[in-house]
Structures are given as structure tokens and as C-alpha cells.
Amino acid sequence: MKPATLKDIAETLNISITTVSKALKDYPDVSKKTRKLVRETAVTLNYKPNAFAVNLRTKESKTIGLIIPEIVHHFFSSVIKGIISQAEKKGYLVIILQSNESYELEKKQLDLLLNKRVDGILISLANGTSDFKHLNDIIENGTPLVMFDKIAKLVNCSKVVIDDRKAAYIATQHLIDTGCKRVAHFRGPLLPQNSIDRFLGYKKALLDNGLEYDPSLVYTCACDDMSFNEGKVNAAKLLAEHKDVDGIFINTDMVAIGAITEFNKRGVKVPDDISIVGFSNWFMSSAITPSLTTIDQPGFKMGKMAFKQLYKELKANKNNKVIHPKIIELETSLVKRNSTK
Amino acid sequence: MKPATLKDIAETLNISITTVSKALKDYPDVSKKTRKLVRETAVTLNYKPNAFAVNLRTKESKTIGLIIPEIVHHFFSSVIKGIISQAEKKGYLVIILQSNESYELEKKQLDLLLNKRVDGILISLANGTSDFKHLNDIIENGTPLVMFDKIAKLVNCSKVVIDDRKAAYIATQHLIDTGCKRVAHFRGPLLPQNSIDRFLGYKKALLDNGLEYDPSLVYTCACDDMSFNEGKVNAAKLLAEHKDVDGIFINTDMVAIGAITEFNKRGVKVPDDISIVGFSNWFMSSAITPSLTTIDQPGFKMGKMAFKQLYKELKANKNNKVIHPKIIELETSLVKRNSTK
């Protein structure tokens, strides 16, 4: 009960393997009659081309690799969905690996993908990644690479991002516009570019509006699976340390929702006592009370665009063309809800 | 700058390809001296075995396929994480495809995976799937298949599940034990086995406790990405249609949280006026006010177990042993919080 091969078809029809192969690919130099015959016996024998052989011959597997820091995360799973949906349209399959925010693991996973000889790689960096040799190696190796969301500016490859600094600026500006005089920030981890940029946007908005930048108003959180709790803890801390804060720009929605929960519990009115703006527009943001004003971060679209760019580079690579890295910046928008005035 | 092959190593050392291959695999019939030599030149030439050739030769790709109804879903992404983590330990990679709850898509994705000749397949069924020919075909084809969570009882393959009926029974019993006299149920879609089982568990608990089963107390929802809203809508409907209901067992946490939100908004006290038990123990359940009593559904573990079982079958398959389908039932537990008395 072995799967049928070209040879099997050839033997039943008493023609050569070559002709069978050509017939199935509609080569013009095989007669319509035999083409039809071959196609028919192909279905009766339930022939499916042996992907392994095709891969070996064509040197491509129509498979790409995807490395993300964490799968169980609304934003990233949206990105994954975007990538898969687009990949499918172009006949590509996606192997997913996760780095668990670890640099070491990220290196290892990258190596796994290279060993598997995927046609291209999509990656969003781990928070712990500060050395980029493993990424530059890939580019030198010639495997197309596209980074998204958590990128490294120093690596010379295509990137799909949002303008975190600008978005954070807009978020902070909104707080100021709605009357906040003393705005705090719950920032993300120190390394990843996007949490740095969001912090910088926050800071710039303050200064541009003639407000003082006070480092003690910046609280750092890991933004991992304890995000919700970090929001509660930081909210409590803030309440104890700075009675005068009337607005917070928070790195992610989940932390923001944790903070709102804590404020609700303590009788601190949002937005009357403290206004809050989150980041990412997680679907729970519209569910919580008060609903959360936030920056919409288009995960699904980011995934789609990342694959689209990779696809271009896959084709360029195949035709031995040089790849010109491209930075694709996606639009974000401020979604005004009830956690700001 | 082509990647190095066995031939390259052989030529630099002036030995045969055969010996190189054997040396790298530590065959005893190649001297320690040459083994060392080969290994050394392998690293200097940066040799990596060509996966395509290995696949063709060994007829396996160390890759499995995974089909799930929806990636952007906390439970499923937990399962994915469990699968990937376990697969990695055994040197397997995972290709992920999603069916979007569509039977047609599910068939298509299955076909894609077969064409890719993955070593095995893990699947959780789409809600729309009621015909199982495509699944039985795979089993006949000889590709190991393991189903999890949303399974088809009629397909003769291994399954990893929870006892939905029992869990629902326990949830409903808890409502009754805490004083509820008239218990409603927000159920899931009509087709999938687990939403049927949860409904049956609910019904049985009622009858076992001498309570009347009233079909008009059962509300159906799609449990898709509008779950939260469905919870709100059904809660409002219930309030209008049945003033006397004092407890609800709800198919999923997200719907339950929507319901709680609606009740909070309307001044209906949970649990004083209405008690609620959810299902899945989504992390937001402990965040919402009041926190949600729910059934803990071990997604990560389910993923791990599903892969472990598949792995056994992959090995059995390789050794031409017969596969004995196994049903693995994972424990669930009732997590008591503040939405019940």
C-alpha cells in the first residue's frame, strides 16, 4: 500500500517517467491525449507528488519559519493568524516556534529552522535579545528574513512595525488634552525597542507640552503572563507614592486593565480621579468598566504585511535578485473610550 | 557560496562520501581518527545535513501538522504552546493550520498536510464538521492522527479530552449546592461534542437533584469572537424572559464574563441575585469583579498529552506496529471564586 509514484503511472501506461512528469505539469511537448490519460491514471492511483523529492530537486520547501516570543498572547496570536492566512494564499506553510522571551532559545530555534531549510523566516525578537549576530548570520546565509513588531534597528533586513514613539506621543497628548497635569507611565521591559520607543514618545509629549518629566513617575513592568497583576501592583504603588498623578499612559492593555481593576477596588474613579490610556486595543478593553481608551495596534494586518514582504523576498531570492530591505510602517489609531475624559 | 555537502567534506579529506556519512553518525566501522577529522572539517565547512535529502531517504520529515479551529483563542493557544513545547523536546517541528470552524477548510488543510507528508497530525475539529470521511481516510492512509478537545467519537483514533459531561455536572451541582433553585444554561453550538456533553451534564445534574429541566432556560451561542457580546445579549434576554432564574452554568468563560458585565451594569447582584459558573478558567476570570467560579480546563497539558500520544504512534508506525487508539481523559477541577455563594 505504498503511495503511488510517477513510475507507477508510467508503468501502467507504458510510457516514460519523464512524459508523466511533464504531462502533470502541462508541458506543451506532450500531446493532449497522453496528458489526459496521465491525469486520469493519476487520480485512479491516488497519486500525490512526493514532497520530499520535490523539495530536494527544487531546493525549496514552500515552508517558512516563524519565531515569536510567546504564543499565548492576544496580539501575537493575531499576528500568527495574519501570517498563516496570507501564507496559505501563496501556498506556503508555517512552522511556528517560540522563544519564551529568551535569547538563548531564540538562537536555538533559529538554528532549527535553518537546519530544516525553510525558505524564509519571520521573527519577532525576545525581550532578552541584545546581540544580533545570529540574525546577521541568517542574512549572510541568504535566507530571507523579515522582522516584525519587536525588531532590531541594527539588523539590515525588512521590518514591519508601527511607530511606537508616535503612538505613545498621541496617547500621552490625549491625556494632556483632556486635562491631565501630571502623567505617569507604566513602561515595558528595558531592552525591546518598542517599549523604549513608547517611553520616549511619552517623555517627548510631556516636554512638548511644558510638563516636567519626572523619572519617579515611570514604573517598569515585565509585561509577561503576570501583566494583569503587575497592573494592580503598580497602581497600588503609584497611589502610595504619588497622590497627585491624574493620568497614566500604560504600555499594554492588560497591565492597564489590571490597574483599572485596582483603582475600581480602591474607589479611585477612572477617569475622574485618574485617566488611563492603554496600548494594543485588546478586545477586553471595550469590555471592562470603564472601557479603556487605547492605541489600536493592528496585529492581524502586521502578520499579513510581514508575510507579503517575505514573499517578495522569497521570489527575489529565487531569481537571484538582490533584496532591498524595506521598512513598512503600519498606521495606529487612538481609540477613545471611557477611561479618559 | 552553496551550503557544504558530504561530498565537499569527502573531497577535502580525500575519502569517500560513505565514510563521511558514517563518521558523522558515529558508525563503529570508521576509525576514531577519521571520525574526528570528519567532524572537524564538518564544522570548518559549516556543514548542515540537507534536510530535503534526509527526508527523501528516510521517508520522514520530523514534522507534524496541527489543525485548530481558531488560533486567536486563549484555550487553543495554550494547547498550541503545550504541543510545540513537547514536540521540540522530541525534535519535531509543528506546522499550524486553522480551519476557521469550517468543515470545507478543515478538509482542505488536511489535504495540504498530507501532501506535505507530515509524519503525523493533531486536530481539533471545526464546529461545522459532522462528516468524518476525511478523517477516516487519513487513518487508512496510515498517517498517525490524534484528536483533542473537539473530537468525533465515531473516528477510530486516539483522543485527548476532558470529561465535559462530568465537569458540567459538577459545575451545575455546585450551583445547586449553593442554593440555586432555577438554573439556566448558556450552551455552545449544536454540533461539537463538547458543547453537547456540557449540556447533558447540566441536564443530568438538574434531574438528579429533582429539579425540572426547562428547555426555555437553555440559550445557545456561537462562542466565536463575539462571545463576550453574546454573554451580554443572552444575559439581557434571560432577565427579560425569566425573572426567577438564580443561577447559570455558562459554556465558556468569555460568555460568562460578558454576562457578568451585563448584570453588573443592570444592577443585578452576582452572586446574590444570580450565581454564575463558567468553563475553561481563562485568566481574566480571576480578574473580573466578581471573580468567576469556573471549571479549569488544562489547555497546556492537553497539548502536551496530545503530542505525547502522537509521538508514541509515530514510533509504532515507523516500526510497522499496529496502533491501538487510546482515549486519554484529563482531570478538570472546579475553581470556586466569587460569582457563586
Place this chain on the structure above:
DNA sequence: TTTTTAATCGAAAACGTTTTCGTAAAATCG
């Protein structure tokens, strides 16, 4: 010394496909 055994190595086939190049027969043309 001859025979046996162990230690090393290699030739070659196989996995199933794709593609180049060549050839024979049939069709077209002058």
C-alpha cells in the same frame, strides 16, 4: 609461513522528482 579475524573503507543503488538534451516520426513547405 599460512590462515583467520578484525578493522577500515568505498562502490553503488536507492529515495522520487525535474529538466536538459537528443531523437524519431509526422506534418509542412517549396
Place this chain on the structure above:
DNA sequence: CGATTTTACGAAAACGTTTTCGATTAAAAA
């Protein structure tokens, strides 16, 4: 009708690995 083109097909090499089965040599035993 001969020359040329077109049509239809196939032989064979190549992709890079794994593995079987001999072959060769050196060491050990007789």
C-alpha cells in the same frame, strides 16, 4: 518528392543522503 520544421516522447543526470554489501589491509592466531 526532398528538405525542413513541428510534434511527441524518452534517456539520463542531478539533487544529497543512507545503507548494504564487498573489498582491502593489517593484526592475530595457527
